[in-house]
Amino acid sequence: MNAVVANDSSVVKQLQAILPAHCVITDPRAKKPFETDGLTAVKQMPWVVVLPETVEQVRSVLRVCRENRVPVVPRGAGTGLSGGARPSSDGVLLGLSKLSRIIEIDPDNRIARVEPGVRNLAISEAAAHHGLYYAPDPSSQIACSIGGNVAENSGGVHCLKYGLTVHNVLGLKVLTLEGDELTIGGATLDSPGYDLLALFTGSEGMLGIVTEVTVRLLPIPATKRLMLAAFASLEAAAGTVGRIIASGIIPAGLEMMDARAIAAAEAFVGAGYPTDAAAILLCELDGTHDEVEEQSAQVLRVMRTQQATEVRASRDEADRERMWLGRKAAFPAVGRLAPDYYCMDGTIPRARLAEVLRAIEKLSEQYGLAVANVFHAGDGNLHPLILYDANAAGELERAEKMGGEILALCVAVGGTVTGEHGVGVEKLDSMCGQFAAPELEQFHRLKAAFDPPRLMNPGKAVPTLARCAEVGGMHVHKGKLAFPEIERF
């Protein structure tokens, strides 16, 4: 398939000819920061790193890669949690962080047009003085880039009400491996033809390189209120999630933390969470003043009816921020409990929350690895954090195996192996359980439509059928694969 070019200095020379010297990195020490993304357990030294400063340079890099049949791995800010930006040992790591211009904020049309390297939070900061903001807020929003958000279809705390990246992006400019620039959508709410906008969003850099993003801006809500409820059991907390939704309210965010996560957060930042609770819910409402007044009264009623042992609501903005503190610090707080943790990302139907959390408890005992749960309960998007010690022999493998079981469980109850972190390299095996061979083949054919030589981020997001056959997760019907004549890749 791909020519092995690791020793081919002519490709480096070609890259150096089209890029300024400081944009081509071959020195091992300088390449070191690029060997991993947010999934730090997975490391691979890239063959060469390029950091183009213009779209034209990106186009030239793609040309060189295409002509020399060199794999291209795109990378945004490197905060991804599924190894989607893991470099190829024989490929070019294409960093887009230097394309970081905010091209335009258009308050009347309520859009921002930005380059892919612009940080998520920087968009809201630039729009703030117009009273507007960009809604999706992944936890890494200080650092993560909008190009990476598009590639991963990132979510965040507030996607229950405001949706994922796919619901908030209106336009893209994309370069394909063949050098075509596609303008997909723009400032209008829709565009004719196939919905390439949805297709590219969440495509994990497998179809093309995003060079410009137009996002929808929303008015900053007039009022926000956060409510906290403590519960004596996981079941009571999980049941309340469904009851709030069933009462006709869509909270801006609805988060849950279990006892271990609460204890860790309290020890770390002392946000004043009740440490004797089995679980807490954090429910944020936003809207006009009157709207929030009425709905919060309703939410508090539901919480009390559901046997909350304690209920409180933020009194003002400072109080609200204090109450969020523990949730926002939960991941680093859990990080203090063990040398390492492994963050999972399955999504399940809300009604199965309690049952799945109990099953995770059992797995935790079985594997002898502690788990803390802090997650987006309103979306059913779980983030079990499996605690382990990478230096203890076999613990990482055990954590990964347990994680795989959790994801299989998510699929079994009607959910998915990834809600917002992407498949990357991390969940390739789990994909074999979620999709049957004909679906995986359809994915591969779809990719080939944009990338016939399969040089874009190879080996990510969609497992080969051979790999699935190996992990035994393949759906084999009547002892044989569908369409045995088709090439397996």
Add this chain to the structure above:
Amino acid sequence: MARDRDDSERLIAAVAAAAGNERPLVICGRGSKTFLAPPAVGSMLAVGDHSGVVDYRHDELVLTARAGTPLVELRRILASQEQMLAFDPPMFAGDGSLGGAVATGLSGPGRPWYGATRDAVLGVTLINGRAERLVFGGQVMKNVAGYDVSRLMTGAFGTLGVLLDISVKVLPRPHHEATRVFDVDRDTALANVTAWARTPLPLSATCHVDGVLHVRLSGTEKGVRAAAAQVGGDDLPHSADFWDSVRDQTHAFFSVGRCYRVALPPAATYPAIPGDWLTEWAGSQRWFRTDATREQVDLAVRRLGGYATEFRDPRGPQPFDKGALKYYRRLKDAFDPKAILNRGRLFQEIGQDAVTEASV
């Protein structure tokens, strides 16, 4: 009452037969939106009998139904739980199916605030052109496993697959609604709506037609009342009828003349071409009745950063991005290599040409 019937085996067999002898199929739900695009060629594949709700849990905000399920039936079931199809698809001539709504991708008056059809689609089961039954997405809100094929099917006019089952996100019906009306010209209306859309008001629809601006507010009772006081205007009683007439195009505006659907950046000015406008979606979707030529309309709208389509009986090529067509053909080939599904309905010249290109 819609029949509850799983017709998928017959449909798969029909697609397999068509793929085998390379005879194209025209997919037909309830036939209410046939006029939206050029006719496909081939023999009819009726999916209307594949009907019924497969799963509906109101506290999950998810409904799964077979493609042939009538929209009117879904609306009735959801209303019984105080919920709604947030994308509020049109029911032309009072009819339409869920599959047709998703395949055509049209959304109702609340689209800028409640999201489009594609935003609500969570998962699909489909038959591709190889007669394989494939499942993509699911019944959960957040799902990034694999490419977003479910949303790719939305607005694809059946050219990439026959939709079997569809899961959509549904929303609670707002507790309270009010429609305020204002006698203003279209430019004033656009300026007012643009200003309101920049502020956190509980807007859920706008429409300017015949010198009257209609603004719908949705939310809690107190919230809507406060917002109504803020924007002013007069109350329009029985406003649901008005919004339905805009959505389903039974409003008198749509009864005469050629009509273009014009998608524009919301605050864009009106093109200087004589004609009558009906403007929705805070300016993003406008309907234009005019005697001007298609070329004149197209050019003027493009200059403003939008695109125009002749809504009923469109002729000529769709205003696709030029560079995209190559990839459309390859996508078509990836799902339907023999081009048997709704051939010619979305774009022309698929078939041998496309196959050659994609095998590069």
